[in-house]
Amino acid sequence: MLQFSHVQITPRPIVADPVTSFDLDVSRSPELLLREQRAFVCGHFNPLALRDAVGSEVHFLLEDYPIKLPGSPVYMPDWMMQTGIPQQVVDHRFATSRAYDDQLWVLYYERHYRQLGDPARQDVWGCHIDEYEEALLARQGRISTAYLGVSSIPTHMYDGLGVSFNLSSLVHLSHLQSDDEAEYDEIQELADKLYSPHVYPPEGRCYPAGSLLCMSGVTPHKVGTACEAGWRAMCSFYMRDVHRSVPDSLIRRNPALHVWAQKFA
Numbered sequence: 357m358l359q360f361s362h363v364q365i366t367p368r369p370i371v372a373d374p375v376t377s378f379d380l381d382v383s384r385s386p387e388l389l390l391r392e393q394r395a396f397v398c399g400h401f402n403p404l405a406l407r408d409a410v411g412s413e414v415h416f417l418l419e420d421y422p423i424k425l426p427g428s429p430v431y432m433p434d435w436m437m438q439t440g441i442p443q444q445v446v447d448h449r450f451a452t453s454r455a456y457d458d459q460l461w462v463l464y465y466e467r468h469y470r471q472l473g474d475p476a477r478q479d480v481w482g483c484h485i486d487e488y489e490e491a492l493l494a495r496q497g498r499i500s501t502a503y504l505g506v507s508s509i510p511t512h513m514y515d516g517l518g519v520s521f522n523l524s525s526l527v528h529l530s531h532l533q534s535d536d537e538a539e540y541d542e543i544q545e546l547a548d549k550l551y552s553p554h555v556y557p558p559e560g561r562c563y564p565a566g567s568l569l570c571m572s573g574v575t576p577h578k579v580g581t582a583c584e585a586g587w588r589a590m591c592s593f594y595m596r597d598v599h600r601s602v603p604d605s606l607i608r609r610n611p612a613l614h615v616w617a618q619k620f621a
């Protein structure tokens with residue numbers, strides 16, 4: 357396991373256009389899936405700096421790593437700083453969202469070798485949204501937001517689901533999500549089957565590597581396919597409401613957040 361320290365990040369005042377292409381800071385509801393939820397480019401970075409942030413010949417996976425609690429500063433793994441992405445995310449979020457300071461932020465970073473024809477990610481492949489459909493149907497809390505960067509093999513981003521999409525089809529998916537016996541692949545397969553026929557534009561939008569994307573938790577998307585063999589990295593900052601308290605098991609993963617966890621408890 358890579359050892360690292362943390363860097364505290366403070367938002368700098370920037371001028372940013374208001375977010376209008378997707379629903380920001382609104383309550384979760386299934387109806388959001390019937391509205392346009394288009395991702396947009398909010399910054400740029402060097403794809404090679406992202407690809408090699410933890411080394412040049414290593415497979416690496418960091419999942420659901422907490423970097424901000426409600427009321428806390430952002431504490432970022434030091435090796436992410438060389439990508440230039442963290443400061444841009446913090447600045448943009450601070451400038452555009454009322455929820456800046458009262459959500460949980462988690463970081464995903466993965467780095468893998470992909471062969472020609474491989475899906476960009478190992479475990480995620482079909483058309484999906486990042487929010488749990490179960491949470492949309494429960495209408496609890498606000499919609500999540502994500503910032504996404506890739507070093508190669510762009511993600512296919514869709515503007516939304518067409519008017520032909522039937523919300524009642526979500527019920528089966530949410531049942532599957534709440535079923536402890538259900539396999540991850542089974543859930544993904546059903547999501548892909550539900551969303552793929554309805555997304556627009558049908559081929560999706562692929563932004564060049566090095567584009568920092570801002571998207572909603574209900575923006576439909578699908579991983580791309582490798583056109584050549586090579587190392588590939590992606591990072592995602594995911595911001596979501598938390599109910600009651602953040603699980604200790606999550607907070608323990610980032611030592612810089614311990615003191616804030618006590619305040620928040």
Ligand SMILES: [Fe+2]
Pocket residue numbers: 480484485486577
């Ligand atoms: Fe996703």
